Amino acid sequence: MSDRTVTMEDTISKLFAEKKFSVLKDVLATINGADIAAVFNGLEPESLPLLFRLLSKDKASECFVEMEPDVQEKLIKGLSDTELREIVNDLFVDDAVDIVEEMPADVVKRILAQADPQMRREINEVLKYPENSAGSLMTTEFVALKPEMTVRQALDVICRTGVDKETIYTCYVVDQSGKLAGHVSVKDMILALNDDLQMRSIMNPNVISVNVHDDQEKVAEDFKKYNFLAMPVVDDENRLVGIITVDDVMDVMEDEATEDMQIMAAMTPSDKTYLRSKPTELFVHRIPWLLLLMVSATFTGLIITKFEDALAVQVVLTAFIPMLMDTGGNSGSQSSVTVIRAISLGEVDWKDLPAVVWKEGRTAILCGLVLALACFAKLMVLDRLVLGNADVTLSVALVVCSAMLVTVIVAKVIGCTLPLVAKKLKFDPAVMASPFITTIVDAVSLLVYFGIAKSVLF
Amino acid sequence: MSDRTVTMEDTISKLFAEKKFSVLKDVLATINGADIAAVFNGLEPESLPLLFRLLSKDKASECFVEMEPDVQEKLIKGLSDTELREIVNDLFVDDAVDIVEEMPADVVKRILAQADPQMRREINEVLKYPENSAGSLMTTEFVALKPEMTVRQALDVICRTGVDKETIYTCYVVDQSGKLAGHVSVKDMILALNDDLQMRSIMNPNVISVNVHDDQEKVAEDFKKYNFLAMPVVDDENRLVGIITVDDVMDVMEDEATEDMQIMAAMTPSDKTYLRSKPTELFVHRIPWLLLLMVSATFTGLIITKFEDALAVQVVLTAFIPMLMDTGGNSGSQSSVTVIRAISLGEVDWKDLPAVVWKEGRTAILCGLVLALACFAKLMVLDRLVLGNADVTLSVALVVCSAMLVTVIVAKVIGCTLPLVAKKLKFDPAVMASPFITTIVDAVSLLVYFGIAKSVLF
Numbered sequence: 001m002s003d004r005t006v007t008m009e010d011t012i013s014k015l016f017a018e019k020k021f022s023v024l025k026d027v028l029a030t031i032n033g034a035d036i037a038a039v040f041n042g043l044e045p046e047s048l049p050l051l052f053r054l055l056s057k058d059k060a061s062e063c064f065v066e067m068e069p070d071v072q073e074k075l076i077k078g079l080s081d082t083e084l085r086e087i088v089n090d091l092f093v094d095d096a097v098d099i100v101e102e103m104p105a106d107v108v109k110r111i112l113a114q115a116d117p118q119m120r121r122e123i124n125e126v127l128k129y130p131e132n133s134a135g136s137l138m139t140t141e142f143v144a145l146k147p148e149m150t151v152r153q154a155l156d157v158i159c160r161t162g163v164d165k166e167t168i169y170t171c172y173v174v175d176q177s178g179k180l181a182g183h184v185s186v187k188d189m190i191l192a193l194n195d196d197l198q199m200r201s202i203m204n205p206n207v208i209s210v211n212v213h214d215d216q217e218k219v220a221e222d223f224k225k226y227n228f229l230a231m232p233v234v235d236d237e238n239r240l241v242g243i244i245t246v247d248d249v250m251d252v253m254e255d256e257a258t259e260d261m262q263i264m265a266a267m268t269p270s271d272k273t274y275l276r277s278k279p280t281e282l283f284v285h286r287i288p289w290l291l292l293l294m295v296s297a298t299f300t301g302l303i304i305t306k307f308e309d310a311l312a313v314q315v316v317l318t319a320f321i322p323m324l325m326d327t328g329g330n331s332g333s334q335s336s337v338t339v340i341r342a343i344s345l346g347e348v349d350w351k352d353l354p355a356v357v358w359k360e361g362r363t364a365i366l367c368g369l370v371l372a373l374a375c376f377a378k379l380m381v382l383d384r385l386v387l388g389n390a391d392v393t394l395s396v397a398l399v400v401c402s403a404m405l406v407t408v409i410v411a412k413v414i415g416c417t418l419p420l421v422a423k424k425l426k427f428d429p430a431v432m433a434s435p436f437i438t439t440i441v442d443a444v445s446l447l448v449y450f451g452i453a454k455s456v457l458f
Numbered sequence: 459m460s461d462r463t464v465t466m467e468d469t470i471s472k473l474f475a476e477k478k479f480s481v482l483k484d485v486l487a488t489i490n491g492a493d494i495a496a497v498f499n500g501l502e503p504e505s506l507p508l509l510f511r512l513l514s515k516d517k518a519s520e521c522f523v524e525m526e527p528d529v530q531e532k533l534i535k536g537l538s539d540t541e542l543r544e545i546v547n548d549l550f551v552d553d554a555v556d557i558v559e560e561m562p563a564d565v566v567k568r569i570l571a572q573a574d575p576q577m578r579r580e581i582n583e584v585l586k587y588p589e590n591s592a593g594s595l596m597t598t599e600f601v602a603l604k605p606e607m608t609v610r611q612a613l614d615v616i617c618r619t620g621v622d623k624e625t626i627y628t629c630y631v632v633d634q635s636g637k638l639a640g641h642v643s644v645k646d647m648i649l650a651l652n653d654d655l656q657m658r659s660i661m662n663p664n665v666i667s668v669n670v671h672d673d674q675e676k677v678a679e680d681f682k683k684y685n686f687l688a689m690p691v692v693d694d695e696n697r698l699v700g701i702i703t704v705d706d707v708m709d710v711m712e713d714e715a716t717e718d719m720q721i722m723a724a725m726t727p728s729d730k731t732y733l734r735s736k737p738t739e740l741f742v743h744r745i746p747w748l749l750l751l752m753v754s755a756t757f758t759g760l761i762i763t764k765f766e767d768a769l770a771v772q773v774v775l776t777a778f779i780p781m782l783m784d785t786g787g788n789s790g791s792q793s794s795v796t797v798i799r800a801i802s803l804g805e806v807d808w809k810d811l812p813a814v815v816w817k818e819g820r821t822a823i824l825c826g827l828v829l830a831l832a833c834f835a836k837l838m839v840l841d842r843l844v845l846g847n848a849d850v851t852l853s854v855a856l857v858v859c860s861a862m863l864v865t866v867i868v869a870k871v872i873g874c875t876l877p878l879v880a881k882k883l884k885f886d887p888a889v890m891a892s893p894f895i896t897t898i899v900d901a902v903s904l905l906v907y908f909g910i911a912k913s914v915l916f
Contacts, residue, residue: 227705247685257715265795274800279820297781304777323755337723342732362737
């Protein structure tokens, strides 16, 4: 949303509206495909093919992959079979697969009909892997070299075939049976250009690879850990079947973070951008969780009902319920979100449970003591003296503050434990964030509060 | 935390404990530096230099940059000046800067004393830019080519100087005054190897660059948008001063997401990993927010106190306070987290406020109606019939359900508006997440609830 983009979009829209197509063609040639795609996302369906035809062949596919899926669909409907064929066969396989996965069946049929046989085979190869697996992320367009090739021969291979490859910067050396033997970067090749060596002597045989069935979250973790530009994907026999490039992993990282945040805020994750989601779609993603959490709040209601008589006598106690519940909920969600993120980043695991509980327990005691003291001061000074609420007696203050201390400690320990338990049980730890913790902590804090109140005040 | 890593760490620790140093040396040579760093993170300070001396020169710096800052510090203290000099001068400038920024003054002094003059100058160059700016992320080790160079000359330059460059895959063409004239990838050079052209004819003159003072969040957005491997950084006169590589941007993306999540859960962000944070550090990051939110909950207390007499008559109303407040809080945080994430990803901006409110408003009406109906059914069937709570009359149920509807709508509209207002006022929108929204929504829901109750029941 930089100023630069906005101005450019305006210029293009203006030239397009004024039908200055030849000027527009020259302008478009100087602009990055991703920026042009942003213009397409804002156009009427009937204008899409018109503007698209002004793009050069390379720019057209560069731009096409960056459009929103619904825009791609509308555009495809406006293109002839010949035009569609040109785009489809110009795409990288992983991009083609992404598009096929988003389109309705009739559009997919048209796309596959226009793909040439080699492309169609490769699309189908990638399509057979489950969503979110390494196989579904990979592309089959990589540079494979033989161990006995010299640097010059290898560069010659790259020179001849590289234009269709997703990356040429990391090349893979495979033996006769297709097994991954090593990796070699173009940097190493160029640096060894003057003393012409064989691949086997410059390649690194200790290749880190992922299995086609590995989860994309593991793939992203490995990319960050090793700072790779590309990662080889192998089958169960260690045969090289594809590569995953860093640009696709950045999308995965972003999607995973978004998904975690959505789940943490009690929503079913969606991969649609916000402004393109309809209210009914947002509704569908949100209402089941709201209903579930509302029904769970029945317990807190039951607890209050059980202590109704006590409350009728000491109505002042009611005034501190929200403060206790909120502070408990906030304390618990601090711990749960911290642990959920640490799990996502691969920093903690089930085996760290004792260390995590010990750390959170000590943090909780510190937080609880300070909060209880502050609360005591607030009750005795603000509520009793300044606001003159005579019902806030010393015993009431002591009840509220000790309930506060216990609630904060319990909330933090529950908050750090549940995500790890969820992980162990193969649930998504993010489910155990604020809303869920809040519901449990509400009930706990009320039980603690009324329990202490009963033994002290009645 | 894959099984592979764990086993490897165990093997290394075992060999090290048994002092089988020559076997260990061979084993270490086959392992990626990032994996070796994980072993260092678990060692006693006195063992660090011993194991470090078993690494080859390249592996040593590869491994050093991946260690946790406190481990780097302990290791440096155990190394001789000569050993330190070797590592420091082997680092990429951006990595050296990261390390210098994390170390205490005495260690920094030792590092800079050992850096050769060129390295020291470059470190100081990068250090002068503010934290989180593009300048502080960049490295000054890039390949700069001249427009009149031929492909062979350019590859020769890369061949001679490339080994010290952070990346050679994107090279930059600069004119005589140091201004950025174009970029050219090694792929383009290799593909043009057979017809030897000048840089000016194969370079792309439409370079997308960032300014040294741009925020790192903008840099990350541009990387994702354009799928770059490296981005040129220019000064105000468009002179090329450095490049940012994709591996550093992945770290930025991850840190920004972590920071957003921490702020959303009402914590001061920290860049220390969880298991390395002391309870006192966690406490310091959490307590100010808990105190602030606890004190804000005074308002809800005041509202309840004000309606105390009404509550004393109809104690049954108290039982539904937690359910109303929680459902309101959850509804509001769904909206706020969705909008906060959309702002972070650059999808929505202040100008989208009307569209966002309109979308959330309609979603809120749908959610509110369903929740109110479900709540009505729950009250009349579960609470009244099944649990036999005769206090739950039809009018009480109607009061609770209409309060629910209004609360959900208000919560969602507040939830989506506040992050955009924060953004407009140059605050971090993430501050406006669950805990903050919950505190406001609590007060609103009570006012609505008691307001409706008063007019219907009394």
